[in-house]
Amino acid sequence: xxxGQLTNIQKLCIFIGLLFLTLSVLIFLGVxxxxxxxxxxxxxxxxxxxSVAALAVSGCLMAAIGLHNK
Numbered sequence: 208x209x210x211g212q213l214t215n216i217q218k219l220c221i222f223i224g225l226l227f228l229t230l231s232v233l234i235f236l237g238v239x240x241x242x243x244x245x246x247x248x249x250x251x252x253x254x255x256x257x258s259v260a261a262l263a264v265s266g267c268l269m270a271a272i273g274l275h276n277k
Contacts, residue, residue, distance in 0.1 A: 213273075220273030227266030234259050 213221075237243035238259075245255030 217273045217275075220269050222273075224266045224268070224270030224273060227262055227269060229266075231259050231263035231266060234262070 234243060234248070238245055245259070248255035248258040250258050
């Protein structure tokens with residue numbers, strides 16, 4: 208299956224998934240370098256690490272959905 212066979216919705220899912228993954232890696236690197244703190248990403252009582260991990264998992268799932276072959 209080449210990229211010409213992907214529908215626009217599949218391409219959108221892949222793009223969003225890769226965007227989420229890239230964002231989570233950038234946040235992770237920012238925390239390692241010391242530019243950001245994980246406490247900044249606390250959301251509704253969940254730790255910052257859990258929020259960043261949820262972003263990465265969401266990205267993986269979106270990309271997998273976009274690459275789903277019938």
